[in-house]
Amino acid sequence: MSTNSTPYPHSYSQAAKLDSRITVPRPVIDPVLAPIVDAFPLPEELDVGFLRGLSAGGGDDAFVTNADTVLKANPHLTHKEHSIVGPDGNTVMVSVFAPRVVTSALPALYHIHGGGMISGDRFSAIPPLLDLLEGVACIVVSVEYRLAPETRAPGPAEDCYAGLIWTSANASSLGIDPAEIVVCAVSGGAPLAAAACLMARDRKLPTVPIRAQMLLSPMLDDRCESVSDKQFEYGVPWNGVTNRGAWNHVLGDDRGTDKVTMYQSPSRATDLSNLPQAYIDAAECEVFRDPAVMYAMNMWRCASTCELHVWPGAVHLFDAVDNPNIPLVGAAISAKRNWLKRMMTPQGRPSVTLKS
Known part of the structure; x- marks a missing residue:
């Protein structure tokens, strides 16, 4: 599964000038973001082992995240782990983080x-x-799905859907209002979130409709043929080379063919009607931009509701960490917070923060 872990040799902010392979005109990375983007060069070609190591903290205990580290930073929360049966008889683990003091059923962020x-x-x-x-009274339910290439699509999406069904079915015992479940995912989690919402619509389960879906810098289209895919084939974090490599692991030889279904790659859906209202955002300088915009447009075409943001001069996951020195990052985070508050703070409910 390993390919090449050599970091990209140029600064991302200057890649259009320095990388001779870049011939398609493209928007310029915001100079204010440049020092942050350029500080973390990543391999251009996909290396599954490297990426998994990075996700696990890169060998540095200071960057490891688990239930203990979350509770240490948020002592007002509790954590319970649940094991449920997945679609193939596999085990799907679900973590539930909830305020220690809950006086009534709360919304849930899945x-x-x-x-x-x-x-x-x-x-x-x-x-x-x-x-x-911050400032939203809710319960967080986080699902552990099987990963590609060991499990090909739609297996991971089916795991996420199974966890969603379980959350709704067990809402009462979890302290959750089943009518106020919001599905939220970033990047490679977003196609699974979108697929789970499509499954819920088509299979009519959960019986109580999902409240909303939040798809952040979503990886929605296996075909990798949009204008933004071509513009950012090289010279950005998670470029076109990386993206195709990931989709190849997810779909194998079926990637880009008519064998791929909307549950495997949500951009394949032709009917986006009757879906939970959505928040979709993307960076202007990333491969995911145009498929994200098209997904929003197709939701509107089918009479579904979507709030869409495209952040100018930004790259993939530019707003992963709040930075008060960069107004664009603050604007993106504020937009997400405001939408979540609108979706998850019904009138009359007291505000109980999940963040101390």
């Missing part, structure tokens, strides 16, 4: 981690997620 569908775990993105939920 979280599907990123990592290109080939890396990461249910804890890896919880700290920034709790930051986004």
Whole structure:
């Protein structure tokens, strides 16, 4: 599974000038973001082992995230682990983080981690997620799905759907209002979130409809043929080479063919009607931009509701960590927080923060 872990040799912000392979005109990376983007060069070709090591903290205990580290930083939360039966008789692990004091049923954020569908775990993105939920009284449910290439699509999406069904069916015992479940995912988790919402619509389960879906810098299209795919084939984090490599692990030889279904690659869906309302965002300087915009447009075409943001001059996951010195990062985080508050703070409910 390993290919090449040599970091990209140029600064990303100057790649269009320095990399002779880049011939397609493209938007320029925001100079304010350049020092941050350039500080972490990544391999251009996909290396599953490298990516999994990076997701696990890169060998540095200071960057490891698990239930203990989450609770240490958030002592007002509790954590319970649940084991459920997956679609193939496999085990799907689910972590539930809840406030210690809950007086009534709360909304739930059902979280599907990123990592290109080939890396990461249910804890890896919880700290920034709790930051986004500051001031929102809710319960976080995070699912552990099988990864590619060991499990090909739609296996990971079916795992996430099974966890979603379990969350809704057990809402009462979990302290969750089943009518207020929001599905949230970043990057490689987003196609699984979108697929789970499509499954819920088509299979009419859960019986109580999902409240909303949040797809952040979503990896939605296996074909990798859009304008943004071509513009950012090289010279950005998670470039076209990386993206095709990940999809090849997820779909094998079927990638880009008419064998791929919407449950494997949500951009293949032709009917996006009757879906939970969505928040979709993307960076202007990333391969995922145009498929994300097209997904939003197709939701509107089919009379579904979507709030869409494209952040100018930004690259993939530019707003993963709040940075008060960069207004664009603050704007992106504020937009996400505001949307979550609108979705998950019904009038009359007191505000109980998940972040101390």
